Amino acid sequence: MKRRTTLKTIGGIAGTVALGPSVVSADESWPREETGLFLTHQQVQDELDSIQRRSRVEFELEDIGESYEGRELTVARIGEGDTDVFITTEQHGDEPTGTLAALRDLEEFAVTNSPYARTVRENLTVHVLPMHNPDGAMRNQRENALPEDYTWEDPYFGEQTGPADPNRQHYFGFTEDELQELDGDDFDADVGIPDENPSPETQAMLDYVLDLEPLWVADLHTQSGMYHNDKENPGHLDHSSNAWPFNPNIDEEGRNISKRMNVAMYDRGSDVANANVTLYHIGGTTVNIARNAYGAYGFGSVLNEMTGQTGDRGERREGQMVRIVREENRAILEETADESLFERDPDRTEEIPDRGEWAEWPWQREQPE
Secondary structure, eight states: OOEEEEOOSOOOOTTOOOOGGGOOOOOOSSOGGGOSSSOOHHHHHHHHHHHHHHOSSOEEEEEEEEOTTOOEEEEEEEOOOSEEEEEEEOSSTTOOHHHHHHHHHHHHHHHOOOHHHHHHHHHEEEEEESOSOHHHHTTTOSSOOOOTTOEEEETTTEEEESSOOGGGOTTTTSOHHHHHHHHGGGSOTTTOOOSSOSOHHHHHHHHHHHHHOOSEEEEEEEEOSEEESOTTOTTOOOSEEEEOOOOTTSOHHHHHHHHHHHHHHHHHHHTSTTOOEEEOTTOOOOTTSHHHHHHHTTSEEEEEEEEOOTTTOOHHHHHHHHHHHHHHHHHHHHHHHSSGGGGSOGGGGGGSOBOOEEEOOGGGSOOOO
8 A cells, every 4th residue: 555644733933834835945046946966855755756656565655744934844654664764864955965865765665676675675664754954955055944033042052043953953852851961061951942943844853753763763964075084195085974873871772773883884885886984073972963862862873974065076976975875774774674783793883984184176176287
């Protein structure tokens, strides 16, 4: 059976007006409609519908909420296993690689009968939110689409005005006492938790994931710039930098699942031709960030930062990024499905080299005369 369900009543920001499907992106320097390389929100919705029509197995689509401007937040669900896992992409609207990769993964699970697809379908139920921040994506911008005069008190950053970063709003499932225990002085108890999440997109995901209680959550991003360890060799760049929850106060069992996922991604990703997988060692520790939050909620949690944002590379390089992230996705999905993930040594994360320093892309450097 194939079906699409819609959540009719959605919690959101007070005073928000749902503009519906007729919404038009604001005039920006590079609106998503003007590029054929990355998908618009409507194209993502059309692709999900196409996969559902062509699917050889049960493939469900559920609208779990809306963005600030009224775009649907659609979760695709496939598989019949007892173990639930959750993948989200494009929390930052200028980081679309994960969206492209996730759609290709869903297509493989739905329309093929490969050994990999069968293993995943039989042992897991995979939940994918393939465009977390559609308003930001339609502007190719990091943040969501809150108006410039929207203001809220943030207990981590103080008074904030304008669009919100969806990846910094995942703490709304905790109480103030829990946040104080988890983050200490980094959480300002005098400010407390705002009445409403400035990212309705993140709140929709939170509500879904906390009800689901998956084994793990994977958060797919991209990082800007070019990173490598040897500046004399600009070809040796970091294609993917990954991380687990760095918050020191989370449960060790969940942290170890996260570390095992990182080891699996490192081993599999490094096997891809010319790929260089590293540790995203610069990540913060507070649980407002998704990677740390879902670890603190008790789930495994991994961050995948592919290198290169919307303005950083062309179509050929984007294809390479999609291939690498799909291999890393395959590592954690396949190994979770056949349970080999749990045999991995979490201490092997010490083998993963730190991400290198930023350097210009080769074509941006001054060429010798």
